[in-house]
Amino acid sequence: MNLSIIAAFAYGILAIAGGIMGYIQARSKVSLLSGSISGLLLLLAAYFQLQGQSWGSILAVIVTGVLVVVFAVRLAKTRKFMPAGLMTILGILALGVMVRN
Known part of the structure; x- marks a missing residue:
């Protein structure tokens, strides 16, 4: 299993x-609907x-x-770190790992 x-998987759970x-x-x-759909994807x-x-990695990068x-x-818009800032940072990190591998 690669990174x-x-x-x-981790960003989906989050x-x-x-x-x-x-x-x-x-x-x-x-929030419930969009979080559930994007997480399940x-x-x-x-x-x-x-x-x-191979299209699984493409789907992960797009989502x-x-x-x-x-x-x-x-x-x-909100200037509030939680949850938008945290999810942005974690998403960028996840995206970097996905693109690199």
């Missing part, structure tokens, strides 16, 4: 957990990478890239 798979936390704290159904991407499917942009825009 790209681990990065996709996306799902963040969506759940957004729902618990602010009753945001949008990243978990599927990691699974398909494990199966040797992570979209999440980085969404969280960066949210950070610029």
Whole structure:
């Protein structure tokens, strides 16, 4: 298992957990839905990478890239580090690992 798979899996878990936390704290159904969908897509991407499917890594890069942009825009609007800043930084790191491997 390479680092790209681990990065996709870990960021997917974080996306799902963040969506759940957004729902618990602010009753945001949008956070729950978007976190769940993007997290599940990243978990599927990691699974398909494990199966040797090269498009799994492409899916992981696309989903992570979209999440980085969404969280960066949210950070610029709210100026609050949590959760947008943290997810932006972790997304950039995950994206760097995915692209490098």
